[in-house]
Amino acid sequence: MDTLPRYAVPTPRTGTAALGARRGSGSDTAPETPGGLLARKLGNFVDLSDQEREVLDDLVRQHRQYGPREHLSLENGHSRSVSLILEGSACRYKILPDGRRQILTLFIPGDLCGRCLPDLDLGDESIVTLTAATVAVIPRQAFAPIIESYPRVARALAWNAMVEEGVHREWIVNIGQRTGYERIAHLFCELFHRLAAVGLTQGLRCELPLTQGELADALGLSAVHINRTVQQLRSDGLICLRGRELTILDFAALQSAAMFDGQYLHLSQAARRIEAGTMRTYPDL
Amino acid sequence: MDTLPRYAVPTPRTGTAALGARRGSGSDTAPETPGGLLARKLGNFVDLSDQEREVLDDLVRQHRQYGPREHLSLENGHSRSVSLILEGSACRYKILPDGRRQILTLFIPGDLCGRCLPDLDLGDESIVTLTAATVAVIPRQAFAPIIESYPRVARALAWNAMVEEGVHREWIVNIGQRTGYERIAHLFCELFHRLAAVGLTQGLRCELPLTQGELADALGLSAVHINRTVQQLRSDGLICLRGRELTILDFAALQSAAMFDGQYLHLSQAARRIEAGTMRTYPDL
DNA sequence: CGGTTTTTTGACGATGTTCAACTCTTGTGG
DNA sequence: CCACAAGAGTTGAACATCGTCAAAAAACCG
Missing domain, CATH: 1.10.10.10 (Winged helix-like DNA-binding domain superfamily/Winged helix DNA-binding domain)
Known part of the structure; x- marks a missing residue:
């Protein structure tokens, strides 16, 4: 802690440009379509074909997008839908009886809040947005035909969930050690x-x-x-x-x-x- | 913390009976067969039929059981098998470069160490036994036909994994708050x-x-x-x-x-x- | 501009760590 | 069966980390 390399503090004043607010405004190759955001995410696990990308794009496009940019509470307990974050951020948290709150997961654009598979009752866990956000609310059943027809997409979705678990385990290490x-x-x-x-x-x-x-x-x-x-x-x-x-x-x-x-x-x-x-x-x- | 109800400390000296060592020795209705242990666990999520129980029992019986009761390391990184704990206990952990260790998961009899689905590379996570243990090492592919033919068992296995995740999230709350x-x-x-x-x-x-x-x-x-x-x-x-x-x-x-x-x-x-x-x-x- | 949220600061106390020694138990081999 | 070694539990003292309370300054929003 004390033996870290130290530097002079230049505090670069680069002006307060709105970061991440505008899509494709100077950020490194942002995707153009909403579904592209999901496709990009799943592309971390599987190389998706153009057709697979299109299916995902349709899925997102077909389902209502709350918007543009408001604060909201994305369900608690077992909901029948999954929210894809398009803009903004959200978190999953749990509150103890005496009010202490623990944030469990951070969701950023491209993240799916909730499972695509039938879920257990999540008890006292809730999801809310942290900033103004745009989300696509996709009923869980809408994933079924895709999972059926596109096994590679299904695999990517499963892996995506596993990575989320891996992040949870890393958080345990982080907070614990x-x-x-x-x-x-x-x-x-x-x-x-x-x-x-x-x-x-x-x-x-x-x-x-x-x-x-x-x-x-x-x-x-x-x-x-x-x-x-x-x-x-x-x-x-x-x-x-x-x-x-x-x-x-x-x-x-x-x-x-x-x-x-x-x-x-x-x-x-x-x-x-x-x-x-x-x-x-x-x-x- | 200080306002807890206090009692005299009777320290009941009931003799040092070996707890949990012998199966069915006075413990509340312990299962008789090794597979019964798994069936009982999954029974928390689905009411299993006799046939489903038998399939699970066969699965466990057919795969070699390390035994009787030794300390061992149950794989690290991505292994191709899942270990069912029959006796004893194990844990999953992660070690930081400077030696600090965080235990992530505790496994007790009836628990499956590792996923039944194709898994991602788990990186630097390892699983070892905490006590002398007996485990059944089941190759992941052995689950495939069961998942295929018995959807209720498949669902129970998936839920079982989700509960494990839920425990992880509760641990984050525990350690964090x-x-x-x-x-x-x-x-x-x-x-x-x-x-x-x-x-x-x-x-x-x-x-x-x-x-x-x-x-x-x-x-x-x-x-x-x-x-x-x-x-x-x-x-x-x-x-x-x-x-x-x-x-x-x-x-x-x-x-x-x-x-x-x-x-x-x-x-x-x-x-x-x-x-x-x-x-x-x-x-x- | 006024009100609210967020960030910052100080002082103090509680919670938790480190180090080092000591005891107790447990398991092992003679 | 005992002696011994190794591991686990226990203790004390000094110290570091982190939390609470309360108030002020700054940033943000309509």
């Missing part, structure tokens, strides 16, 4: 990788879809401690966080401070994109 | 419910398949702190823990201290058994 400093760094790494995978990063900049209070609920820390530790990360020259705009100043140092190994995300595409594209944008780091 | 005292209490509640569901409890007594050091790795605490907090639980009259033998002295108080709600375990049978049978064994509490 890492210090506050490492935890925050790790979450930032994870989020950046995932955002990069759906083209919602610009260079080493992205939108952080959480307030510090929500970060606290996700990482099992208090909001005050989050604040102080974020300042630590800043003064160590690892990140620049102002409002919702997160800039990673030293990706290598951040990842090593977090002991981050993105393997569990299974984001083949993102990894390549970050290494080959984004990283090179800041060759001096 | 609860204090050490509450965490330990919660794990004890969870374990007792699960052991009761496979008939490995006697009254309010069961075998705790973890050392205090392993408890620490599972709960994100240090071994020393586990020790001190367990003593707290003892002096509060909630439990009696000597060696591997755990006796719950005040189930209601333990559950309320842990804010435990067993719904996430989906152990319909166990819940009923504990309430109707075990709880009544100690009517004075």
